Amino acid sequence: MDLLQKLSLLGAAAKYDVCAASGCSSGGRSGLPSPGSGVCHSFLPDGRCISLFKVLQTNSCQKDCFYCPNRIQRDIPRASFTPDELAVLFLEFYHRNYVEGLFLSSGICKSPGHTMEQIIKTAEILRYKYRFNGYIHLKVVPGAKPEYIEQAVRLASRVSVNIEAPTADYLQKLSRLKDFEDGIINRMKWIKRLQSGGLLPAGQTTQFIVGAAGESDASILKTTSGLYQGIGLKRVYFSAFQPVAGTPLEGMPPAAVLREHRLYQCDFLFRLYGFKLSDISFNSEGNLPEDIDPKLNYALNNSHLFPLEVNRASYRELLKVPGIGPASARRIVNARKKFKFNTLDELKNTGVVVKRAAPFVQVNGRYRESYKLVQQLELWRDSVDHSALRQPRVISQGSHALSLV
Amino acid sequence: MHKKEYSSSLFRGQKALDCDSISSDDVINRYIQTYGPLDWLNSKKAGSLAEAVLYASRYNAPDRYRLISKVLLQALEYGPDYVLGRVSKDARNMFNRSRRVCMEAHRANGFIRLTPVENPKGSFMVGKAEFRHDICDLVLRYFSRRHQGWKIYLISGNTNTEQAALTGQTACYLEKNVVKTVPVSDLPFELPGDDFERLWETYYESQYIEGRKNLALARKHLPQKYWSWVPEGNKLK
Structure with a gap:
């Protein structure tokens, strides 16, 4: 498979991940700079900005997430970037001012450990071989061991573990193989402890899939509020569920983008306006009214x-x-x-x-x-x-x- | 300074004003006599105001300096918070201009595409841009910091300037922190083509989610003016 095909495949596989180099201050005690927020290098016809080179290391995955285009049971072409190949490709984009930094995620190929090794190797090549001092966001895969998380935290400007759903019960509706408490929440807590050493200038973030598990906005915002207060996340992102053909959820209707928008409005109220969860009003189903902010x-x-x-x-x-x-x-x-x-x-x-x-x-x-x-x-x-x-x-x-x- | 603006300014009739001959202490003392104690001139607020003035002075309008002096007089009279809070219409206008200049610089930092060229004369990065406001040096400095070791050239196709009308396309670059211009024909390299655009367009297309199509939003953030700067601009038509 040539580079162009890989890029097309692994770029598309990462398009549902939400990321931004936002909410970060410049500099940091680690010496790794994080960019000023909001340098957007392009905009897609769907209105989303491109500021980071958002790509997967590989789309081979052992997990069975019911919403995911890369799930193990799906019959699709699989590809991987080698760490060297990906580092060079990213730098070409960066030098030409197409992107501001790298957002690197991955399917879980072979094992969480092997996947993290590949991600970390790519980041090491950029940091040590090419002396790249810009923004790198690394995804920590669920179940990654502490030593890998520590290395990722040392290399990245920001790391994230995707929470996907607000509770363990809802996560069970999205994946039989993911462990909410140990695989996700505990990893976030480890990252928080490592962060206190002055690493990660752009902090830790996470992402919800909105509308795939039948969860209410109230449950999402309750968990969001808890993550901000308990784990000190820098940002929580919301991605409106879009059904993908060939997945168990392909028949489900897509979540409204307006619902995602209302959740972001509440998120801003929590972070910048001093609102508490009790200040937010929900309808009888526990959702935010769509017709009023x-x-x-x-x-x-x-x-x-x-x-x-x-x-x-x-x-x-x-x-x-x-x-x-x-x-x-x-x-x-x-x-x-x-x-x-x-x-x-x-x-x-x-x-x-x-x-x-x-x-x-x-x-x-x-x-x-x-x-x-x-x-x-x-x-x-x-x-x-x-x-x-x-x-x-x-x-x-x-x-x-x-x-x- | 525009001719019209110059003719109505304090400098009218003077060929040149030597800034080094002005004592800032004398100026401050004169202000103190008129407006009372001005401790805020050494505070962060003065820094914020100076920054806004700097950007507003780059705004392309004949009355830019007149507006700035009006706002500065208001700051002296009512204090910096009055102006920084944009309470008066003039202050609001000046800060809006400052914001527009920053916005243009910000977009230029994001949307200008560079092409690397290496030859025995050195390592160069070339981009194309046309600015409405006077921000060329800001953008060049930004890219020089981002790509240390590379010399940045920005080619302007703007034929509205007198110089461009005489010399055709010109390129600007930084030399010892000062912006210089050179006709494109005198550049120390051949203008490069870049096959990399194909890779970028492949990546760009891979990121699009059909279910979220919102061209109006995309056009709001990437206005038509910038479509010729980026290879994917025609996809927003």
Whole structure:
């Protein structure tokens, strides 16, 4: 098989993995630099960016994951890169400025140990032979032994173990051969311990397959929140399930990309806005409402907290207002040391999305009552639920009564 | 400085201004007399403001310096937080310009494709780019840091500049940290072709997920202006 065929096969095999060189600071005590976040080198017709050379070392795999295009039972051409071949190919891409770094994953060929050896060898060639100091993200395969994990952590800017599902029960629905506690969670804990030595400047991440095991958004977010707090993950990624022909789940409908989007919104609320799991509202099935973003949903369900006076509210309180993000909240708090906000236009200048924020803030005692929430709500909704419009619902009483007409 | 801008500036009528003859302490003292204590000039906030001014000064518009001086006067009068918080329309405008310049530099860092050339005269990397704002040196410095040991040349096909109209295509490069330009015909190497594009296009196609097709999103992030910079640009049509 020539290089072009291998590249096509092993690139396609890695396309469902989610990665980004984001959430990392430059430098690190290990001396391995991590890039500034967000240098995208291209965009695919599906809107996803290409910043890293995302590829598998091999697509031969012993595992039986029901959703996976590389599962052992699937009759497809199999290929492998040798470590030298892959290192040289990546450097060619890097030198030409096609990519910013390497994201290297693999099917589990022969054994987890053998697979990790190949991955580590590729990274060693890049680091030691070619003196590549840029970004390398290595996937740690489930069941990898501690000595391999330690080597991966020493070489990589970031490592990740895919969790795939929120609990052991759900994982059982996706794979009979993967062990949730020992194969995945324990590996994450080992990585956390190794990380404390100042390695991994871009931290540890993981990834969920969304919608393949019948799990709810609540269960995914509960585990996500636990991973951030308990294991200190840098990022959690979500990949909407796409059925692959020739797999046991080929008949299942694909998960909506909007569902993935709502999960990412909650993830940002956890990481950057100080939200807790208890702040997120779910529907009766434990899923996030698709027609309203989670932050606006929080504001509507906690209408007793609003409107907030922008000249007095704390940074944390401002972050809970729809249309106000960390940057604009910080600007408001700094600017009002010497200045009092009087108009919505002044708020707009700081970066606040006024059409979203107006129903939830007071500016110097004035509240823009002319803003009817329903009008705003319709702007925010991705699709209008006409049945809700037919049933008026009063959300809060008093001078700022907001009613859905 | 644009001619129109120059004619209405403080420098009108002066052939040259020798920056070394200006004492920054004198300038600061004069400001202190007018605006009171200015301790923030030694703080991080002054650094953030200086950075925004630096980028805004590279924005391609005749009134760029006028806007910057207005914002700096507001900073002196109301303090740095007023301006850094973009409370006034002018401050917001200046920071928006600064952001657009940064955005262009950021996209250039991502989307310019380089081709390596090695000959007895040295090791070179060649790319093509056209910039709206004055960011050539920023991009050259970025690539020089990324590819140490290589000399970077960026070829511009921009025929709007007077120089390009006279000399045809020009290439810019860094020499002792200063941007220099040279006609393409005088480059120390033949312009290379690169067969590597085929490998890249194979990889690019392998990454696409049909079920998630969203051309509008792709075009938002990779606007039409940059399609000629990248081999895969025609796939977003």
